[in-house]
Amino acid sequence: MRFSEMFIPTLRETPADTEAISHKLMLRAGYVRQLAAGLYIFLPLGWRVLNRINAILKEEMEAIGAQEISMPVLHPAEIWQETGRWDAIGDEMFRLKDRTGRDMCLGMTHEEIMTWLASREIRSYRNLPQIWYQIQTKLRDEARPKSGVLRTREFIMKDSYSFDVDDKGLDRSYQLHADAYQRIFKRCGLRFFQVESDPGMMGGATAHEFMAPSPAGEDEVALCDRCGYAANVELARSTVQRTEDRDWVFDEIHTPGKRTVAEVSEFLGLSHAYFIKSLLLISISGPVLALIRGDQELHEKKTERIIGHFRTAHRDEVRETLGVEAGYIGPMNQKIRIIADTCLKYGVYVSGANKEDYHVKGIRPGIHFNAEWHDIHVAKDSDGCLICGNPIRVERVIEIGNIFKLGTKYSMPLRAFYLDENGEENPIVMGSYGIGPARIAAAAIEQNNDKDGIIWPESIAPFDVMILPLNMKDEQTAMAAEDLYKALSACHIDVLIDDRDERAGVKFKDADLIGIPYQLIIGEKNLKQGLVEIKTRKTTETEKIRIDGALDKINEKLCYTLKS
RNA sequence: CGGGGCGUAGCGCAGCUUGGUAGCGCGCCUGCUUUGGGAGCAGGAUGCCGGAGGUUCAAGUCCUCUCGCCCCGACCA
Structure with a gap:
C-alpha cells in the first residue's frame, strides 16, 4: 500500500482524555x-x-x-x-x-x-x-x-x-x-x-x-513462580506470614480517639499484623461479624460465598447491634455469627474492647473468642502460596x-x-x-512500545515492512523505492511505502509511531553507493545493506522470527 | 449508579476569579527557500465558546437545567 493513498491520520499531540x-x-x-x-x-x-x-x-x-x-x-x-x-x-x-x-x-x-x-x-x-x-x-x-x-x-x-x-x-x-x-x-x-x-x-x-x-x-x-499456581485474585487463596508470639496478658488499654488500625498501631507502636479488624456486615440472614488481620483486606466475593449477599453496616447499625461505636469493636462476647480469616486461628492480638476509647491487648483465639474459620482475605504480594509456601506475587493483567x-x-x-x-x-x-x-x-x-510509538509483534503488525524514501523529489530514490516495493510485494510481503512528499523527519516519526517491525530507509547518499538501511523497530538498530540484497535480508528476518 | 474533573478552531490549550471587539501553539491553504529525526520566511482560511433557559444595556465569562466525554469506585454472565 502507498502511504499517500492510505488513510492514516497520525497525530502529533497526544489526545486529551486518554490514560492507557x-x-x-x-x-x-x-x-x-x-x-x-x-x-x-x-x-x-x-x-x-x-x-x-x-x-x-x-x-x-x-x-x-x-x-x-x-x-x-x-x-x-x-x-x-x-x-x-x-x-x-x-x-x-x-x-x-x-x-x-x-x-x-x-x-x-x-x-x-x-x-x-x-x-x-x-x-x-x-x-x-x-x-x-x-x-x-x-x-x-x-x-x-x-x-x-x-x-x-x-x-x-x-x-x-x-x-x-x-x-x-x-x-x-x-x-x-x-x-x-x-x-x-x-x-x-x-x-x-x-x-x-x-x-x-x-x-x-x-x-x-x-x-x-x-x-x-x-x-x-496471584502467581507462584515455584509451583506454577496461578489464579485470579477474585478467588486466589494464600497463606500469610505468622506473627511472632508475644507473652501479652489480656489487658484493656486506654486508646482515646484512636479508631482505625493505622491510628491504634501507631499509638501502640505495633505493626498492623497484630490487630484484628472487626467488620460488621449486614447479610440477608442478619448481621455477621467478619474478622480479618489488621494488615489484610476483606475479600468480598469469598465472603459472599459463605454468608450470601451482604453490605457493610452503617455507623448507627453498629451501635444498635453491638452497643459500641465503630472503631472499638472486638470479637469477645459477641452474640452474632462470627466468621474469621483462618490466619487468626493462631497468635495473640489487639482489637477493640467493645467499649469506647478502649482496646484490648492479648486476645487469644479459642480462649477469648471463637469463630467459623474461612479464607476471607484478599491475596496480596508476598503472601505465601497455599500449595508450596513460596511467596506469591500479584500482577495487574488484561483479560484476553x-x-x-x-x-x-x-x-x-x-x-x-x-x-x-x-x-x-x-x-x-x-x-x-x-x-x-x-x-x-x-x-x-501495552507490552510492546517505547517513547516513539508502537512496536508490533511481526505476526499481528498491519504491515511487515515499511519503505522510507527520504526524498521523493530525488528521482533515483523514488525509483529505487518503487522497485523495492514491487519486488517485496511480489514475494507476498505486506509493504507500506511512504511515498508522501514529506521531510525525512516526518517520515521517521510516523514510521516509529505506527510501529511496523522493519523499515527500509532509502537515502540519497547511501543510494549512490548502492546501499539502503534496514532498521529493526524493536531494537532501533540500523544496518547498511546492498540494495540488491534487501529482499533476501527482509525475507530472512521475517522467516527467522516465524521459526523462533 | 455514587464521587471527582473537563467541554472554546481539525488537535493541544489560554481566556471565566473581576461581564465589554474570541486568542496562542501545532495542523490546514498559497508562494519562495529547505530536504537524514515532526523545517524557515511571508501571506491566508477556520469558531452556534456542548445545548436550553435565565440575569444584564451587554454573557465564553454570572445563575438554573440539560447533554456529552474522561478518571476513581460499584458493576462486568
Whole structure:
C-alpha cells in the first residue's frame, strides 16, 4: 500500500482524555477513532491488525476441528427467558422491541443461541462432539467503558462452543481449547498467564482466564513462580506470614480517639499484623461479624460465598447491634455469627474492647473468642502460596481470553438432548470459550512500545515492512523505492511505502509511531553507493545493506522470527 | 449508579476569579527557500465558546437545567 493513498491520520499531540498507553498510541498512530463512549471506529491500519489476529484465531480454531458459523446479533427474548438470563442480567443487556412489540435484545454472548441451534439439530450421540465458533460483534451496555478498546460497549469476539456427550468429552474439548489458546497468544507475541478463574454466573465448575500482564489491566492475578499456581485474585487463596508470639496478658488499654488500625498501631507502636479488624456486615440472614488481620483486606466475593449477599453496616447499625461505636469493636462476647480469616486461628492480638476509647491487648483465639474459620482475605504480594509456601506475587493483567465448562446449564433449560447408544435421552454437555481480538491488539501495544510509538509483534503488525524514501523529489530514490516495493510485494510481503512528499523527519516519526517491525530507509547518499538501511523497530538498530540484497535480508528476518 | 474533573478552531490549550471587539501553539491553504529525526520566511482560511433557559444595556465569562466525554469506585454472565 502507498502511504499517500492510505488513510492514516497520525497525530502529533497526544489526545486529551486518554490514560492507557494503548489508547493514546492507537489514536495517535491512526489506528482507531472514538465515535462515542465505548464505541470505536477501526481505521485501515487498525482493521488490518484485527484481521491478522482473526486469521490466527481461525487457523488455530480450525486446527482443533472447530467450524466457523455466523449467528445473528439480534435475538428474540424468549430464548433468554428460558435460561433465566433475561431477568438475571440487568442494564448491561441492550433491549428493544420490534415493530410488532416483540421483546428483543442485542447479543452480549451466544450461549443461548448456540444451544438453541444444537437443541433443534442434534439428535444422536453420532452427531457429537461438535465445536462451533464465530467471530462476531457483541453488545454490552457497560456501566463504564474505559481504556480505549479495552472495555467497550460494542466489540468483536471470537466465541466458540463445544458440545459433547459427557463430562469426559467436555474435558477433552476444554483441553483442546486451552492448548489452542496457548498457541494463539504465543503466536500473537504476548506475555500471558493461564489462571484459575471464577465461573461466576456462567455456571459450571471450572473456568480459566488468559491474562496478559499490563498496568492498564482491570484484573489482578496471584502467581507462584515455584509451583506454577496461578489464579485470579477474585478467588486466589494464600497463606500469610505468622506473627511472632508475644507473652501479652489480656489487658484493656486506654486508646482515646484512636479508631482505625493505622491510628491504634501507631499509638501502640505495633505493626498492623497484630490487630484484628472487626467488620460488621449486614447479610440477608442478619448481621455477621467478619474478622480479618489488621494488615489484610476483606475479600468480598469469598465472603459472599459463605454468608450470601451482604453490605457493610452503617455507623448507627453498629451501635444498635453491638452497643459500641465503630472503631472499638472486638470479637469477645459477641452474640452474632462470627466468621474469621483462618490466619487468626493462631497468635495473640489487639482489637477493640467493645467499649469506647478502649482496646484490648492479648486476645487469644479459642480462649477469648471463637469463630467459623474461612479464607476471607484478599491475596496480596508476598503472601505465601497455599500449595508450596513460596511467596506469591500479584500482577495487574488484561483479560484476553476465557474458557468455561458450562456442563448442562444451558442444554437443560433449552432442551438440547441427544439419544445415547441405549436410546436414552441425555443433555448435551457444553463448554464456552472467548477471545477478544481488540484486547489482544491493545495488550500487544501495552507490552510492546517505547517513547516513539508502537512496536508490533511481526505476526499481528498491519504491515511487515515499511519503505522510507527520504526524498521523493530525488528521482533515483523514488525509483529505487518503487522497485523495492514491487519486488517485496511480489514475494507476498505486506509493504507500506511512504511515498508522501514529506521531510525525512516526518517520515521517521510516523514510521516509529505506527510501529511496523522493519523499515527500509532509502537515502540519497547511501543510494549512490548502492546501499539502503534496514532498521529493526524493536531494537532501533540500523544496518547498511546492498540494495540488491534487501529482499533476501527482509525475507530472512521475517522467516527467522516465524521459526523462533 | 455514587464521587471527582473537563467541554472554546481539525488537535493541544489560554481566556471565566473581576461581564465589554474570541486568542496562542501545532495542523490546514498559497508562494519562495529547505530536504537524514515532526523545517524557515511571508501571506491566508477556520469558531452556534456542548445545548436550553435565565440575569444584564451587554454573557465564553454570572445563575438554573440539560447533554456529552474522561478518571476513581460499584458493576462486568
